[in-house]
Amino acid sequence: MEQQIEIIFKWLDETTEIITKQEDVPYLDGLIAASELLFYRELPDDLEPTYEQQLQTKLSQINLSEYTGEMRRKGLQLAILKGMKGQTQQHHYITPDTVGMFIGYLVQRFVGTEKPYTLFDPACGTANLLFAVLNQQEVLKESIKLYGSEVDPTLIRLAYINANLQEKEVEFFHQDSLKPILLEPVDVVVSDLPVGYYPDDETAQGYELKAEQDHSYSHHLFIEQSIKYTKEGGYLFFVVPSMLFESDQKDQLQAYLKKHAHIVGLLQLPESMFKNETMRKSIFVLQKKGEATKDPKKVMLADLPSFKEAEAMQQVLQQLNQWFENER
The missing domain is CATH 3.40.50.150 (Vaccinia Virus protein VP39)
Incomplete structure (x- = not known):
């Protein structure tokens, strides 16, 4: 199970980094976009060709149906924790x-x-x-x-x-x-x-x-x-x-x-x-x-x-x- 969680986290993290770099947005906003891409598997229209190709490549690397709900929750949680690192607000805290x-x-x-x-x-x-x-x-x-x-x-x-x-x-x-x-x-x-x-x-x-x-x-x-x-x-x-x-x-x-x-x-x-x-x-x-x-x-x-x-x-x-x- 740990291995599958790591695969989901790595996919979300790498895709988020591609999006944050291209769109110039904070990590958590990029993570939301990456997660939506993983769920809907649809790319927005009029993307710059290289960027579109990067996202298409990422989509071809994962099939969500191969992972249980608990694996998906834990993979996403790890990515959220990475995005929240350094944020000190008490309400940006995840229950262990x-x-x-x-x-x-x-x-x-x-x-x-x-x-x-x-x-x-x-x-x-x-x-x-x-x-x-x-x-x-x-x-x-x-x-x-x-x-x-x-x-x-x-x-x-x-x-x-x-x-x-x-x-x-x-x-x-x-x-x-x-x-x-x-x-x-x-x-x-x-x-x-x-x-x-x-x-x-x-x-x-x-x-x-x-x-x-x-x-x-x-x-x-x-x-x-x-x-x-x-x-x-x-x-x-x-x-x-x-x-x-x-x-x-x-x-x-x-x-x-x-x-x-x-x-x-x-x-x-x-x-x-x-x-x-x-x-x-x-x-x-x-x-x-x-x-x-x-x-x-x-x-x-x-x-x-x-x-x-x-x-x-x-x-x-x-x-x-x-x-x-x-x-x-």
Whole structure:
């Protein structure tokens, strides 16, 4: 599989370089054009002959049908990471694959494999997390309905080509996800939450988790917005700062969650993934309250070891399996 991923990445990278050189555009814009070329296999009219020949040659070197959706996702992800290198904006950050796959495992355990469901990421970025989770759902993969919302124009275009390359139907919303979304409540929410202050105080006024003074925390508002767009009894899986309940607005957040959701799990991601302890993140699992729901007997808590430590990871998975047996 690694070899095939490398072939896709190399093709995208080389074709992107040809396009960026000829068109004088940034790498990510060139990558969008290269991905569209790979998917549609159609060249624009009136290209300069040498340029046209270069692109035709590249097209003759690859057949997309020979690669699985997961290979395509990972190949594109590597090219996106290359394009984002040196960009420091927090929102231009891709959720690591190991985290996406682990959330995919949790979604499968909590939601099961019996019936199709709807899956939404309100801060989908390039949709990498959405597809990493989807591709873990072997049994239901074809029948899960996907939704994603993203405000950044470059990221939503990358999400769109990500969907095309994997030949998956996704309904995307290009908007500020903290404003009303034209979406019916979903069964499952997954999201790597944007962390920081939300600048639009007027919109924040409509939230229970708005700050009393100054700007509100965007990650708090995203939790509230996600719960609003989740069906009763539905599950939410967030990547959050590990210090979530140590902020100056923690009491407000705890009171809100007590009212609207059950805290099901908090799994600390491996320390080795982060530069320092203050940047550490966790996977936070919630269930929206409903008539038939109740608090778990015991919250699922774990300090995850490095994903490279197979034996330690196996022990944690055994503990989690035990938790599911006791809870179900």
